Amino acid sequence: MTEEVLVSVKGMQMMTDDQDEVEIVTHGKYLKKGNKHYITYEEVVEGMDGKIQNLIKLDEHGMEVTKKGLTNVHMIFEKDKKNMTCYSTPFGNLMVGISATNIDVNTTEENIDIEVRYILDLNYEHMADCTINLNIKSKNNQEFHLS
DSSP: OOSEEEEEEEEEEEETTEEEEEEEEEEEEEEEETTEEEEEEEEEOTTSSSEEEEEEEEETTEEEEEEEESSBEEEEEOBTOEEEEEEEETTEEEEEEEEEEEEEEEEOSSEEEEEEEEEEEETTEEEEEEEEEEEEEETTSTTOOOO
């Protein structure tokens, strides 16, 4: 995997009577240190000033996502374990519970695919069943481009 990568993040929340899907595709940086994969990328939020710096740490135990900037949070995804965190947004703070039910990781020389299924609680109440799909693709991969 090269240092320069293309990062694709797709998130889906299935609520009782609604479904919300978000997708971003952007350039990022990749580093492997020991058994851990590190992916960093910037996120811009439409209609808001400021950016969000994202750091994803991935290993055999699970995944961590740290966001700093416009929003601030450190989320931990571990299978069959509930992790609580404070999610700081421009609109206020939320207590977030994350219970990962499944984490699938497939890695090759040029690609990392991650699928995490989890239950999301907000302020101690069930909010949604969620899926996040990440694809990290090496820059020298033939399919590397932003459309």
